[in-house]
Each structure stands twice: as C-alpha cells, then as structure tokens.
Amino acid sequence: MPAHAHDAPALDPLKRVPLHALHLVRGGKMVPFAGYEMPVQYAAGVLKEHLHTRAAAGLFDVSHMGQIALRPKSGQVADAASALERLVPQDIGSIAPGRQRYALFTNAAGGILDDLMVANFGDHLFLVVNAACKDADEAHLRAHLSDACTVEPLTDRALVALQGPKAAAVLAKHAPDVAAMRFMDAGPRRILDADCFVSRSGYTGEDGFEISIPAADAERVVTTLLADADVLPIGLGARDSLRLEAGLCLYGHDIDTATTPVEAALEWAVQKSRRSGGAKAGGFPGADVILPQFENGAARRRVGLKAEGRAPVREGAPLFADATATDRIGTVTSGGFGPSVNGPVAMGYVPTALSAIDTLVFAEVRGQRLPLRVAKLPFVAPTYQR
C-alpha cells in the first residue's frame, strides 16, 4: 500500500481495533494506517487473498472507518435527510427505509471532503465515513446540522466486510434473512445473537456484506465466520487491489478536495433531483462549481488506464500525451498489479479531450515512457445482487 499523506502523525500512538488480538492470532502483518494498527496482509499474501475473495469469500476488518448515527431532533428521519442534503449533492430524502446510497461531502470549491455511505434506518440515518476523515466529518456534521440533528459517533462497534461469491451463503448460515437482501439494502439484523447493522454492499466489486458489530461481540462473530472453509481473512493490501479492479475511488488518492464529482466521473452518484432543473437542485457546498460542469463538462476526468506492457504503473506517475512530450497532461492516482486482470491496472486524471476509451497515453516510470490505454471502468465486471 502506498504511504498516505493524510495518515495520523507518527507521534500519535496507534489505535487498536476490537479485532486486534484476532488479527495477531491469524498471522496478520500489522501496519500503521490512518492512525490505526491494521492488517495489511495475512500469511496467504496479497495475491492469494485477492484471488480467494473473487473465488470464494474474504473477511475484511474495516473497523478503523467511522460509523455515525445521525438522529433527527424532530424524530422524523425526513428532517435528518433534508439536513444532510445541505452537505452532499445526493438525494438523501429518496433513500427508502432499509436502503443506502453512496454520497460525497463537498466543499465550497466543489471539491470532495470525503465519500461515505448513508443508510436510512427508519428513525435515523447511519453513515459510514473514511477513517482518515472521520474526526473532520463529525465536526463538519455538528457545525452545520446541529439545529436539526444529533451526531453520534458509534465508537464501540467493529465493522467488517464479507465479500465474494460465497459471502451470501456463508452469512445466511448464521442469519437466514440476509439472503433476501438486495445490493444496497441496509438495516439492523441479528447475527449470532449480536445486534448488527448489515448492508449488502462493499468495496471489492463482488457481492457481499458490510457488517457493523458491537465491539463486545465482534471477536466471537468474526471467529465463527472465519471458521467457514470458504472464508479467509483479507488484509488492506488486497482490499486496495480489489477496489482498484472494481474501479472504485480511494479517498485521498483518486478523489480529494481538489477534485469535483464531475472530474472524478462520479456523475452517477449525483441524482437528477439535485442537478440543475431538479426538484431539489443545488443547495450543497460547491453547487455553483459542480452543477455547471454537468452541462459543460470539466477540463479533466478520472479514467481507467490499462498498461500495454507488464510493468505496474503506480500512484504519482506523471502522464504524457506521447513518448517524448515534455508537458505533463495528468497523473496516475491509483495503480498496481491487478491479480484478477493478471496485469497492470491504474486510474488517473487526463484532459477530458484525451479521456475516450482506447486513447493512448504514456506514464513515466523510472525514466521510461510506458504506453497505457484509457480503459473502461471497472476492470472486472461487478457481481452485485441487484
């Protein structure tokens, strides 16, 4: 995994997740990540963990991420939804009870402060935000929504993801009602006598679930799931290669405060109701920058990049229009070897004029210009159960 500019300073003691002891027992190689000690891989290694997730099921600990309950002071979840719409360009009010939606906190310049999941739990909203951003996100929510909502960080819960073609069968052994969930269904479920929050979603491109578990129950529940012959524990290394093949953005890398949703090719995540002419158009930070980009386009765009050769092209590699040009046209924001693609895959920003599929661009790696083609995202077809 690349070093992260937004990791906590080295002087802060690293925090531990509720499953810390289990990671050590399972041979997890622990590394600092967003202020936490997290497993980057286990004994199987990144390649096998990645392929196992696509073939069977992988269990990921993502307890470093922020879980937040956003509760309406009025008692009406619609009031929490309309309050949250002040901060995101998504239609939160149209998320039905038991459903969730991908969302973005934007800033006044149209940049992205964080990406998150928002679920409607009937009487409140449940948010999952990035670890490195969670303190800032909580402060942001309090600063802007305290008139309408209470902001409750759920710090005594673990969060794990069970991903892969066998995930549903494995989880249904312990919670039969999850089998009927569709992609992006979300809500409280009892699993192994623990009061969990389950969503049918993930960050791998595979069918699967994210499961929030009370910290006191986490080790017992996860140990039971890991006892299944189809399930292996998977570290953050394979989580990164899986999400890259799935074409999913990593906050702080592929999207940040300097990228707009349109530049990031995330138009699909902004519902028509929030765009110009929609019933709830604008009214979020940076709308004056973002909404015109829906009409006029943006100068640059996030694209998939597939190397013509075998050399991985990694984050930070500068991009050029041809083999000799001196003017840099963009940058690779995520890149590496895709185990399921069996070749190098990357994402990066290029001028919109050069963003058409199959456009040839060059990345500079160790002084050489390596040819890449703009490629359709995702690199691996998703298997979401819609």
Next chain:
Amino acid sequence: MTTLFTDDHEWLQIDGDVATIGITDFAQTQLGDVVFVELPKVGRALKKAEAAATVESVKAASDVYAPITGEVVAVNDAVVADPSLVNSDPGNGAWFFKLKIADTSELDGLMDEAAYKAHTA
C-alpha cells in the same frame, strides 16, 4: 563456488571472474508475490550500488542494486517471463543477472552464509 550476501538481501555466486546475482529467500518473503521483473541489458557497465534491476510485488516496486562493479554478461529471461520464480526458487532458478567482476577486492566487504543468517535472524 562461493556464495556471498549483501546487506540489501542479494546473493552472489562467484565462479571464476563471473558473479551470478539474485535476491534471497528473506527478500522474496518481505516483497510478497512478485509480478514483474525488469533486468539490465547485457553489456551494460554497472557501478557498485547502482540500481540494476527492478522487482515489483503486488504491493510495491523495489530496486535491486549492483552489489559490485562489473559488466552485465548474461540476464535470466526466465524470471522476466515468469516473475513468480522469484518466490518459488529465489536462491537458484530465479537468478537475475551475471556480472564480469571488475574488482575482486569489492567482494571482501560481503557476508558469507553464516554471517548473512546472523544478519537476518
């Protein structure tokens, strides 16, 4: 034949005035699954400590440095074709390149197997 080791976890097998160079089992374990190897061109003159080859795992790219000064007289195309050899047979089949030794005194600073084992213990 003598086998010597560097601090950077490379091995050198010395056969007359030619050194065959690879990375150690310790190094491949640290790297994880190797997915790409780039080797120097035959005929290239390498100075000691110069970046000579690149080995990439799923996780990261690492340089392999020339442990001694010399001219590249052969490279192992088999590891380019199948980088996983670096994981499965690091000490033998996955040699990277052969150098014609320019200065045998540069070998004096390298470790023997016992010293290398102590170094990685």
